Amino acid sequence: MPPRNAARLYPLVLLLLAFVAFPLYWMASTSLKPQTEVFRVPPTFVPETWTLRHYVELFWLTDFGLLFVNSLKVCLVSTGLALVVGSLGAYALARFRVRGKEAYGRLVLLAYMFPGALLVIPLLLLFRQLGLTNSHLGLSLAYLTFAVPFVMWVMRDFFASVPVDLEEAALIDGASRLGALWDVVLPQAVPGLIATGIFAFLFAWNEYLFALILISDESLRTLPPGMMRFVSTTDTNWGLIMAASTLATLPMALAFGLIQRYLVTGLGAGGVKG
Amino acid sequence: MANVRIERLHKEFRGAGGIVHALADLTLDIADGEFISLVGPSGCGKTTALRIIAGLETPTSGRILFDGRDITRLEPRDRNIAMVFQSYALYPHMTVRQNLEYGLRKRGAPRDERARKVAAIAAMLRIEPMLDRRPLQLSGGQRQRVALGRALIRDPEVFLLDEPLSNLDAKLRVHMRAELAALHQKVRTTMVYVTHDQLEAMTLSDRIVVMNHGVMQQVGRPEEIYSRPANRFVAEFIGTPSMNMIEGQVRTEAGRPLFTGPGITVVLPRDAPQALPSSGRATLGIRPEHVSLVAPDAPGAIPARVTVSELAGPERFHFVAVEGGSIIVRTPAATVLHPGETVALGFDPDRLHLFDGTGEDAPALR
Ligand SMILES: Nc1ncnc2c1ncn2[C@@H]1O[C@H](COP(=O)(O)OP(=O)(O)OP(=O)(O)O)[C@@H](O)[C@H]1O
Ligand SMILES: [Mg+2]
Numbered sequence: 001m002p003p004r005n006a007a008r009l010y011p012l013v014l015l016l017l018a019f020v021a022f023p024l025y026w027m028a029s030t031s032l033k034p035q036t037e038v039f040r041v042p043p044t045f046v047p048e049t050w051t052l053r054h055y056v057e058l059f060w061l062t063d064f065g066l067l068f069v070n071s072l073k074v075c076l077v078s079t080g081l082a083l084v085v086g087s088l089g090a091y092a093l094a095r096f097r098v099r100g101k102e103a104y105g106r107l108v109l110l111a112y113m114f115p116g117a118l119l120v121i122p123l124l125l126l127f128r129q130l131g132l133t134n135s136h137l138g139l140s141l142a143y144l145t146f147a148v149p150f151v152m153w154v155m156r157d158f159f160a161s162v163p164v165d166l167e168e169a170a171l172i173d174g175a176s177r178l179g180a181l182w183d184v185v186l187p188q189a190v191p192g193l194i195a196t197g198i199f200a201f202l203f204a205w206n207e208y209l210f211a212l213i214l215i216s217d218e219s220l221r222t223l224p225p226g227m228m229r230f231v232s233t234t235d236t237n238w239g240l241i242m243a244a245s246t247l248a249t250l251p252m253a254l255a256f257g258l259i260q261r262y263l264v265t266g267l268g269a270g271g272v273k274g
Numbered sequence: 275m276a277n278v279r280i281e282r283l284h285k286e287f288r289g290a291g292g293i294v295h296a297l298a299d300l301t302l303d304i305a306d307g308e309f310i311s312l313v314g315p316s317g318c319g320k321t322t323a324l325r326i327i328a329g330l331e332t333p334t335s336g337r338i339l340f341d342g343r344d345i346t347r348l349e350p351r352d353r354n355i356a357m358v359f360q361s362y363a364l365y366p367h368m369t370v371r372q373n374l375e376y377g378l379r380k381r382g383a384p385r386d387e388r389a390r391k392v393a394a395i396a397a398m399l400r401i402e403p404m405l406d407r408r409p410l411q412l413s414g415g416q417r418q419r420v421a422l423g424r425a426l427i428r429d430p431e432v433f434l435l436d437e438p439l440s441n442l443d444a445k446l447r448v449h450m451r452a453e454l455a456a457l458h459q460k461v462r463t464t465m466v467y468v469t470h471d472q473l474e475a476m477t478l479s480d481r482i483v484v485m486n487h488g489v490m491q492q493v494g495r496p497e498e499i500y501s502r503p504a505n506r507f508v509a510e511f512i513g514t515p516s517m518n519m520i521e522g523q524v525r526t527e528a529g530r531p532l533f534t535g536p537g538i539t540v541v542l543p544r545d546a547p548q549a550l551p552s553s554g555r556a557t558l559g560i561r562p563e564h565v566s567l568v569a570p571d572a573p574g575a576i577p578a579r580v581t582v583s584e585l586a587g588p589e590r591f592h593f594v595a596v597e598g599g600s601i602i603v604r605t606p607a608a609t610v611l612h613p614g615e616t617v618a619l620g621f622d623p624d625r626l627h628l629f630d631g632t633g634e635d636a637p638a639l640r
């Protein structure tokens with residue numbers, strides 16, 4: 001697009017940005033106001049008095065630290081598993097001549113779109129029998145129901161776009177199938193792995209329903225259901241909740257900062273040069 | 275180094291569009307150190323044959339033997355072959371050095387051996403200054419050399435090349451062709467070379483295999499293929515411009531074999547075709563350089579009219595119309611003919627080719 005037209009778009013972009021960013025700003029600024037200022041009418045847009053009290057309280061008075069660590073554990077494990085399992089599946093779908101491959105590929109997409117709300121009760125029953133309720137591993141596995149199909153769906157196109165010649169050259173050079181995948185194909189697909197990995201992570205990080213139902217032990221709780229208790233148990237300390245929300249948003253913000261580059265080249269699949 | 279025996283190789287591809295017979299009953303012995311080319315039109319199964327030798331494809335039936343060992347079921351990495359791909363297939367995320375080293379690394383060569391071999395190959399192919407660059411930062415010719423180097427560095431028993439020069443511009447191609455010939459002189463590894471550039475095949479090979487529709491048409495030394503094509507397909511495929519073909523009848527008149535086509539009667543040398551086709555249908559072939567311009571009243575002169583004359587460097591190609599169609603005549607550049615001019619043609623009787631019938635693969639009569 002020529003620069004002149006781009007300039008004309010700026011006001012629109014700014015408007016959109018304000019619309020999206022304002023709640024985030026409000027969250028962050030509220031978390032830095034003292035309790036008395038939070039409810040003042042008319043509201044202050046920039047805190048008059050700055051304070052980190054809510055943050056200190058968050059760590060001293062609540063189990064936020066524990067929730068955060070629990071969440072991090074579950075999300076990292078599920079993301080790691082999803083990348084390994086999903087990539088191998090995607091590779092098979094992209095490369096091997098298997099009967100019914102196309103149908104299977106479509107089934108993967110269907111699995112990805114299947115509403116989680118319908119899955120959670122059957123999963124609960126299944127997990128009870130397997131002893132996987134109240135376990136971080138169990139919750140991680142539950143997240144794979146979404147993350148694996150997602151990784152498979154996106155990575156399939158990535159792998160398909162890596163020239164077969166490269167792999168065959170590696171096979172002739174003395175690599176095994178897996179060796180060729182590891183040495184030659186995966187390095188080409190790194191942008192895709194990063195992008196899908198971050199998406200899988202963010203999904204798990206935000207997930208509420210599975211986390212609420214599959215984990216009842218307070219010491220194992222993850223952030224989204226854990227933070228809900230802040231609303232009901234205290235007489236709703238908004239400053240505290242905003243501080244928690246700000247901290248919980250941080251990994252996402254960081255992730256998106258990292259991902260940006262790859263989103264452009266990455267998710268457009270085929271951005272890999274042969 | 276090894277000799278290669280290809281035994282009764284068949285390959286079928288089954289797909290949505292039915293069965294494709296990519297290779298049919300290919301049997302071929304390749305001597306140790308030989309440079310052999312597979313040529314043929316697009317889709318004739320050249321790449322398929324090469325991929326089966328490499329182990330990238332399994333044959334439907336048949337065997338491949340290296341020095342008598344049956345390797346048909348071995349994985350590519352267990353065959354000690356090297357392959358140069360048409361696309362070069364250099365690993366884009368590795369430097370030239372890492373590309374060269376990869377095969378050695380996979381076979382567990384120690385660090386100092388790798389360094390030594392990389393240095394030797396880089397010197398031989400003159401790519402030393404580029405060792406730390408990535409493939410994307412190289413020109414086509416340089417990539418080509420790296421691809422050759424990556425294959426050479428492992429001292430393979432058999433060297434497979436699939437149209438390695440086809441992505442290069444014409445000038446570089448001629449240059450690399452010469453380098454490849456020199457390289458083969460030096461390393462003396464068995465090389466199987468796929469190309470559809472017959473000039474490459476002619477200049478580089480000890481022997482040429484001509485294929486069509488998955489079937490081997492002829493195998494032989496370049497001059498043999500050129501001067502004694504086994505059938506009409508080979509005759510027309512090899513040589514540019516291709517051999518003139520005239521369809522007609524053969525009969526014996528007063529004890530002499532006689533070919534008659536539309537407006538053409540050619541007396542065949544008495545000893546040439548031993549067995550005349552029973553049907554009487556035949557195709558007469560003559561290369562453009564074996565057609566000459568003769569006086570109109572010379573015995574057997576064929577009247578023709580010039581349609582186009584093309585200058586091709588030191589020579590000229592004249593397209594002339596005869597009663598039955600068009601004939602190409604090759605002369606020195608000094609021979610100037612003008613469109614519309616009438617000329618008379620004479621065929622060199624010793625260079626006539628006669629084929630049994632008029633089909634695409636009509637066999638040569640000798
Ligand atoms: N994987 C495949 N699946 C189905 N058919 C195939 C496959 N590979 C090759 N073929 C078919 O087999 C035949 C021979 O193909 P091959 O690639 O060997 O031709 P080629 O002689 O190398 O041609 P070119 O000069 O165009 O490279 C073709 O008809 C092709 O369509
Ligand atoms: Mg080919």
